[in-house]
Amino acid sequence: MTQIEAARKGIITSEMKEAAVYDNVSPDYLMRMIAEGKAVIPNNVNRKARLVAIGKGLKTKVNASIGTSSDIIDVEAEISKAIAAEEAGADTMMELSVGGDLDSIRKKVLGVTNLSVGSVPLYQAFKEAIEKYHDPNKLTEELLFDVIERQCADGISFMAVHCGINRLTIERLNKQGYRYGGLVSRGGSYMVGWMLKNNKENPLYEKFDKVVEIFRKYDCVLSLGNGLRAGAVHDSLDRAQVQELLINCELANLGQDMGCQMMCEGPGHLPLDDIEANVKLQKRMSADAPFYVLGPLTTDIAAGYDHISAAIGAAEAARYGADLICYVTPAEHLALPNREDVIEGVRAARIAAHVGDMVKLGKKERDMEMSKARRDLRWDDQYNLGLFGEKASEIRSSRSPEEPDTCTMCGSFCALDNVGGYFKGSLEIGPKR
Numbered sequence: 507m508t509q510i511e512a513a514r515k516g517i518i519t520s521e522m523k524e525a526a527v528y529d530n531v532s533p534d535y536l537m538r539m540i541a542e543g544k545a546v547i548p549n550n551v552n553r554k555a556r557l558v559a560i561g562k563g564l565k566t567k568v569n570a571s572i573g574t575s576s577d578i579i580d581v582e583a584e585i586s587k588a589i590a591a592e593e594a595g596a597d598t599m600m601e602l603s604v605g606g607d608l609d610s611i612r613k614k615v616l617g618v619t620n621l622s623v624g625s626v627p628l629y630q631a632f633k634e635a636i637e638k639y640h641d642p643n644k645l646t647e648e649l650l651f652d653v654i655e656r657q658c659a660d661g662i663s664f665m666a667v668h669c670g671i672n673r674l675t676i677e678r679l680n681k682q683g684y685r686y687g688g689l690v691s692r693g694g695s696y697m698v699g700w701m702l703k704n705n706k707e708n709p710l711y712e713k714f715d716k717v718v719e720i721f722r723k724y725d726c727v728l729s730l731g732n733g734l735r736a737g738a739v740h741d742s743l744d745r746a747q748v749q750e751l752l753i754n755c756e757l758a759n760l761g762q763d764m765g766c767q768m769m770c771e772g773p774g775h776l777p778l779d780d781i782e783a784n785v786k787l788q789k790r791m792s793a794d795a796p797f798y799v800l801g802p803l804t805t806d807i808a809a810g811y812d813h814i815s816a817a818i819g820a821a822e823a824a825r826y827g828a829d830l831i832c833y834v835t836p837a838e839h840l841a842l843p844n845r846e847d848v849i850e851g852v853r854a855a856r857i858a859a860h861v862g863d864m865v866k867l868g869k870k871e872r873d874m875e876m877s878k879a880r881r882d883l884r885w886d887d888q889y890n891l892g893l894f895g896e897k898a899s900e901i902r903s904s905r906s907p908e909e910p911d912t913c914t915m916c917g918s919f920c921a922l923d924n925v926g927g928y929f930k931g932s933l934e935i936g937p938k939r
């Protein structure tokens with residue numbers, strides 16, 4: 507029985523109990539959200555992972571993606587990135603290798619992380635079609651479904667599957683007549699090419715029930731991929747993207763009715779003032795199915811610092827209801843990320859998730875405690891309360907102040923040290939916000 511099937515029968519599973527602890531919500535609440543299709547637990551009956559739930563009323567979760575490219579196939583480096591992402595605080599991980607022996611790499615990554623691991627099966631399906639037939643457009647339906655089942659059987663807990671790209675989506679793109687940033691989804695672009703070349707409907711759409719059956723068997727989350735996501739802020743919310751989102755929202759509800767845990771995926775690139783509309787559209791059209799966004803990047807001119815451009819967008823998306831945000835690293839648009847890029851990416855996304863949750867969930871207590879610790883110059887408390895206490899401590903002690911309570915920013919001009927004594931205790935009173 508899947509999590510949603512159990513929840514709809516009023517059963518609280520051990521997976522729900524475990525995930526509820528992480529979010530400090532009651533198992534009963536989580537069960538109700540899963541029953542209503544508003545939350546999911548990326549799970550797999552074949553693999554024990556550290557489970558988290560994603561969805562309504564829960565903390566915004568952070569995903570870190572790793573994986574080889576066709577140019578850089580260094581499995582040890584990917585393993586080191588997987589370990590670093592978990593240590594840096596990622597909640598889930600996606601293994602997105604496209605170079606090397608994909609079955610072997612996936613098993614190795616699954617073996618070194620406790621996190622729930624996701625994938626994009628189209629990568630492997632098209633890669634194997636190229637190896638077998640020397641042409642990605644010769645991919646057969648049998649091979650495609652075999653790869654999905656193989657990845658599920660190995661213990662993958664959620665997969666981005668591009669079911670929502672269909673003939674109608676391509677027609678919309680053609681009629682629209684522009685795409686400033688082109689098609690940027692690797693799986694999506696291959697599937698569009700396959701449909702055009704073979705003049706056939708997307709089998710993932712046409713045989714959606716078959717896809718759902720595989721996911722039900724392993725209790726995995728079927729995450730509806732955003733194959734036509736905007737890859738440039740000027741393509742944000744264009745007709746083709748909204749068409750695919752609409753279909754994905756329909757499929758999300760259909761999959762839930764069939765007993766499968768469902769999630770929708772979103773962009774990509776969005777200017778700051780389109781983010782609210784995008785999130786609300788997805789939530790309204792899917793009856794609050796969990797929403798997983800990549801970034802979104804809020805400007806196209808920040809290469810080298812795209813993790814910051816994305817964190818700005820992710821904070822805004824989380825604020826309006828996005829439930830899972832995929833990190834972006836400083837290497838985005840430039841190169842395969844290295845270990846340091848992964849750490850920076852996870853940290854930036856964690857800040858974004860927290861900033862969004864301060865509004866979405868009203869989670870401001872820790873900030874309040876930090877304010878007081880700063881005011882009272884309690885440095886150890888500051889390190890404990892901060893998201894990155896070790897880094898904070900490292901920076902301060904690398905430039906030690908002459909006055910031990912202060913820091914070298916102002917030194918003997920420390921405003922807090924100068925007047926703190928006069929107001930001892932009396933600054934505790936005030937509106938609690």
Ligand code: SF4
Nearest residue numbers: 913915916917920921
């Ligand atoms: S020295 Fe300046 S920056 Fe440092 S704690 Fe005092 S007021 Fe803050």
